[in-house]
Amino acid sequence: MKAALAADNLIEISGLRFSRGSRLIFDGLELAIPRGSITAIMGPSGTGKTTLLRMFTGQLKPDAGSVLVAGQEVPRLSRSDLYALRRRMGMLFQNSALLTDFSVFENVAFPVRENTDLPERLLRNLVLTKLQSVGLRGAANLMPSELSGGMSRRVAMARAMVLDPELLLYDEPFSGLDPISLGVVLRLIRLNNDALGLTSIVVSHDVAEISHIADHCFVISEGKVIASGRPDELADSESELVRQFMTGAVDGPVPFHYPAPDYRQQLLGSS
Amino acid sequence: MTLFMQLQGSLLASMRKLGAVVLFLGEILAQCPAAFTRPRLISAQVHNAGVLSLVIIMTSAFFVGMVIGLQGYDSLARLRQEDILGAGVALTLIKELGPVVTALLFAGRAGTALASEIGLMRATDQLAAMEVMAIDPIRRIVAPRFVGGAISVPLLTAVFNAIGILGAWFIGVYIMGVDGGAFWSQMQEYVDPSDIGEGVSKSIVFGIAASLIAVYEGYNCAPTAEGVGMATTRTVVTTSIAVLILDYMITAFLI
Amino acid sequence: MESSRPRELGTGLFVFLGFAALLFLATQTTDLDEYAGDEGYRVTARFEDVAGLKVRSQVTMSGVNIGRVESIKFDNDRLDAVVTLRINSQFNRIPDDSDASILTAGLLGSKYVGIGAGGADTYLAEGSELQITQSAVILEQLIGKFLFSKAEEGDSSASPAATE
Numbered sequence: 260m261k262a263a264l265a266a267d268n269l270i271e272i273s274g275l276r277f278s279r280g281s282r283l284i285f286d287g288l289e290l291a292i293p294r295g296s297i298t299a300i301m302g303p304s305g306t307g308k309t310t311l312l313r314m315f316t317g318q319l320k321p322d323a324g325s326v327l328v329a330g331q332e333v334p335r336l337s338r339s340d341l342y343a344l345r346r347r348m349g350m351l352f353q354n355s356a357l358l359t360d361f362s363v364f365e366n367v368a369f370p371v372r373e374n375t376d377l378p379e380r381l382l383r384n385l386v387l388t389k390l391q392s393v394g395l396r397g398a399a400n401l402m403p404s405e406l407s408g409g410m411s412r413r414v415a416m417a418r419a420m421v422l423d424p425e426l427l428l429y430d431e432p433f434s435g436l437d438p439i440s441l442g443v444v445l446r447l448i449r450l451n452n453d454a455l456g457l458t459s460i461v462v463s464h465d466v467a468e469i470s471h472i473a474d475h476c477f478v479i480s481e482g483k484v485i486a487s488g489r490p491d492e493l494a495d496s497e498s499e500l501v502r503q504f505m506t507g508a509v510d511g512p513v514p515f516h517y518p519a520p521d522y523r524q525q526l527l528g529s530s
Numbered sequence: 531m532t533l534f535m536q537l538q539g540s541l542l543a544s545m546r547k548l549g550a551v552v553l554f555l556g557e558i559l560a561q562c563p564a565a566f567t568r569p570r571l572i573s574a575q576v577h578n579a580g581v582l583s584l585v586i587i588m589t590s591a592f593f594v595g596m597v598i599g600l601q602g603y604d605s606l607a608r609l610r611q612e613d614i615l616g617a618g619v620a621l622t623l624i625k626e627l628g629p630v631v632t633a634l635l636f637a638g639r640a641g642t643a644l645a646s647e648i649g650l651m652r653a654t655d656q657l658a659a660m661e662v663m664a665i666d667p668i669r670r671i672v673a674p675r676f677v678g679g680a681i682s683v684p685l686l687t688a689v690f691n692a693i694g695i696l697g698a699w700f701i702g703v704y705i706m707g708v709d710g711g712a713f714w715s716q717m718q719e720y721v722d723p724s725d726i727g728e729g730v731s732k733s734i735v736f737g738i739a740a741s742l743i744a745v746y747e748g749y750n751c752a753p754t755a756e757g758v759g760m761a762t763t764r765t766v767v768t769t770s771i772a773v774l775i776l777d778y779m780i781t782a783f784l785i
Numbered sequence: 786m787e788s789s790r791p792r793e794l795g796t797g798l799f800v801f802l803g804f805a806a807l808l809f810l811a812t813q814t815t816d817l818d819e820y821a822g823d824e825g826y827r828v829t830a831r832f833e834d835v836a837g838l839k840v841r842s843q844v845t846m847s848g849v850n851i852g853r854v855e856s857i858k859f860d861n862d863r864l865d866a867v868v869t870l871r872i873n874s875q876f877n878r879i880p881d882d883s884d885a886s887i888l889t890a891g892l893l894g895s896k897y898v899g900i901g902a903g904g905a906d907t908y909l910a911e912g913s914e915l916q917i918t919q920s921a922v923i924l925e926q927l928i929g930k931f932l933f934s935k936a937e938e939g940d941s942s943a944s945p946a947a948t949e
Contacts, residue, residue: 318661342664370665373670574796
């Protein structure tokens with residue numbers, strides 16, 4: 260049973276516990292992500308979605324529980340095994356994280372230069388192909404400071420894909436984009452996933468956008484997965500919290516007001 | 531009582547920081563052999579840390595040399611001992627002022643640049659992105675910068691000393707009329723090779739300390755704009771204190 | 786890549802400048818030859834008291850520097866100080882009955898070893914010992930002696946001086 264599951268799932272997480280200081284971030288989180296799909300991980304701000312991605316890449320270690328990526332227990336990998344596993348992953352950071360001193364071309368070439376001994380001519384072709392696929396071959400000689408937010412997001416995407424990873428992680432890929440750039444990024448995520456046979460994980464709270472492309476969604480709140488399923492299933496969820504999140508209602512299980520003493524009492528009965 | 535507790539707290543914090551910095555040095559040293567396989571990365575950092583500090587070092591050195599020449603001449607003239615000006619200037623510069631002032635200027639010019647550069651990479655997730663790309667940021671970013679800085683400081687110190695002595699020569703011999711022959715011969719008479727050795731070993735230790743503190747503060751800064759600013763400030767403060775403490779310790783050890 | 790050329794040149798020049806400065810310091814500010822290696826030959830001398838003499842103090846003859854003090858040791862059996870002098874090899878015709886004394890440069894200056902020429906036809910060589918030595922003059926003892934003798938003098942002449 261377990262072995263059969265492992266064949267289908269690229270990532271399996273069980274019993275994940277993690278706390279930062281006194282704050283418990285994950286409390287027995289369970290999650291399985293099938294190969295070849297686009298999975299959305301959603302949840303209110305501050306629930307540790309980005310932290311979860313860093314568990315997949317081994318940048319953070321859980322306090323307890325198992326994080327299986329491609330059949331390997333990430334927290335227990337040796338340094339060299341972890342680096343070998345990371346070569347099979349790509350990650351798109353929220354602020355793109357392009358290297359400021361390098362041109363667009365050199366940014367995309369960077370992981371190839373550092374990790375392989377590819378001859379210059381092949382490298383050039385590879386980088387230009389990836390830039391072409393995100394529509395920025397013409398921008399190869401620009402510096403990151405000359406790019407718009409949407410463009411640098413696309414360069415970062417080309418860089419994340421340049422070593423042909425099996426797994427692509429997107430951390431808030433839509434934040435701060437204009438509608439056109441957003442549409443482009445959405446289309447690229449879907450296109451890459453299908454054309455390259457990737458497994459994609461998108462962390463986002465842009466419910467409407469992610470619903471267009473995700474095959475499967477997880478909603479995380481208070482350290483646990485509170486709902487999972489197809490995007491349209493989640494919209495009709497029985498859980499009030501999930502519904503509030505999916506529809507974006509102002510008040511609900513997540514209250515509009517931060518906990519405070521009674522309003523009238525504080526205004527009238529002071530000192 | 532609270533003052534005592536505060537004192538105790540800050541003492542503990544300093545010890546913790548000392549430990550963290552030393553552990554970080556171990557991490558860097560472990561990656562240094564790998565860094566040395568790519569000398570181009572290191573030479574680029576020697577350029578950033580050394581060549582770009584050259585103007586401030588040479589200018590400061592000439593004026594420091596002139597001031598020591600002037601003050602030294604004034605004091606020695608009262609004792610009718612102007613002839614040993616060269617010796618006094620050379621010993622002051624080689625043993626003490628050269629290494630210390632160079633390290634402090636280095637912290638202000640190159641150390642802050644290093645800390646803010648690495649801090650900015652931390653704040654914009656560039657370091658995290660490298661980790662995910664299976665590239666060790668300590669090997670690729672930190673180690674070459676540390677080595678480049680540690681190489682640059684002794685060289686800058688030598689330049690500082692030479693220019694400083696020329697500055698003192700200019701004032702003493704050219705302006706104040708000390709005999710040029712006596713200036714150099716008294717210097718050769720009294721400066722011992724071990725004095726130069728003391729200066730060079732100081733500059734090597736200061737170079738390691740200043741570069742290490744700069745890359746440590748940058749690498750471990752809070753990933754915000756404010757954090758980067760604080761990292762650069764702390765680089766200057768910590769380096770200055772560390773250099774002065776180390777200076778005393780080395781002097782006491784070598785004398 | 787093209788833009789890295791001037792930078793490499795600058796780095797190269799900087800490293801060159803640094804080493805040039807170090808060479809300048811090593812050759813111009815100090816007299817390296819005097820300290821270089823094992824050159825010259827060693828002779829020993831025994832002194833009752835070497836107070837203030839240091840390793841690398843000068844060894845002079847007729848006021849000219851001919852070598853340096855290489856080591857100062859205490860002889861446990863004979864209870865005196867054994868000083869090894871390294872004398873530059875060009876001064877190879879120093880009579881072996883010459884004497885060595887510990888002198889002071891000026892009233893309060895540093896101590897050095899002065900060698901007074903003897904008259905023998907055989908010369909000092911590696912391992913020779915200077916037989917005639919004179920120890921350091923210790924200022925405190927000198928002053929003490931002086932005051933003591935003055936006091937004695939004062940005692941004998943006290944009464945006549947008072948009546949004058």
